[in-house]
Amino acid sequence: MTSVQQPSTKDDILQFLLKSSQATAQKLAASLGVSPQAIRRHLKDLQAEGLVEHQVVQSGMGRPNYIYQLSAKGRDRFPSQYDQFAVSLLDTIAEDLGAEQVGALLRHQWQRKAQHYYATLGNGPLPERVQQLVALRQAEGYMSELHTGDDDDTYIITEYNCAISQVAESYPAVCGHELAMFAVALPDCQVERTHWLVRGENLCGYKIRKK
The missing domain is CATH 1.10.10.10 (Winged helix-like DNA-binding domain superfamily/Winged helix DNA-binding domain)
Known part of the structure; x- marks a missing residue:
């Protein structure tokens, strides 16, 4: 055993x-x-x-x-699914095909991932959907937690590590993609960033409020 x-x-x-x-x-x-x-x-x-x-x-x-x-x-001890290999691969694509192709590739990636989130979450009650979104993020290697906001229709998601930190350092546009993914996954909600690891803060935070 x-x-x-x-x-x-x-x-x-x-x-x-x-x-x-x-x-x-x-x-x-x-x-x-x-x-x-x-x-x-x-x-x-x-x-x-x-x-x-x-x-x-x-x-x-x-x-x-x-x-x-x-x-x-x-x-670096905390979970990270993407390492220097991913950065090296993107650098190679940029050298061979150009920076625009890298941008198009990253946009296509987040759009696919956003649709996966949306299909998985469905159209159930908002509390269940945000809890499931946090579970999806945790499965991807994020130290993600859910907190209640100022009212019943507001939630805060905090992430204390970045599972794509090395990619984000070299291609910071992916951080904007993370925000857009949440918005697609929860189309009836307004999503805004409250904290950002890239800005030197100790976490990434997202406020989710029902429209």
């Missing part, structure tokens, strides 16, 4: 920092229910592995605070 590997405290620390952007050892300890001493040992190991980095913030005359956050290597 194959045993299921349980998440470790180090994994919990990495996920917390992914969501919160940064935190002190005390905050991590309180949030994860682990002693500060144990948290500091784990943080030391994670820094040695290059997954976590810290900055020192002086507040008043007391001891300085150590603020921890994920390094670029730490972010």
Whole structure:
């Protein structure tokens, strides 16, 4: 019988920092229910592995605070379906056929994906459709979560990693495609971006409001 590997405290620390952007050892300890001493040992190991980095913030005359956050290597630990091969392939297409052909290819890709989303979600109640959309995104490698908005017809989808981050860095137009896909998948809704990893924020956020 194959045993299921349980998440470790180090994994919990990495996920917390992914969501919160940064935190002190005390905050991590309180949030994860682990002693500060144990948290500091784990943080030391994670820094040695290059997954976590810290900055020192002086507040008043007391001891300085150590603020921890994920390094670029730490972010790369989270699911990503597309790697440098996809970027290399697009670069090759651009060299051989031109940038316009790459743009047309990416547009065709998001249009197909948007139609897949729409066909999968159907025309049921909005709460069920947005929950299913989040499930689709999670299956694609996004750390996606659903939150309620200010009223019953508003929802917020947050994604703490980008499953196409390397593609997005080289071809940022795909980020606009993500927004357009949600709009096609939910044609009776207004979709707007609230946060953006590309802008240096710690997540991508989308507000979905029924028209």
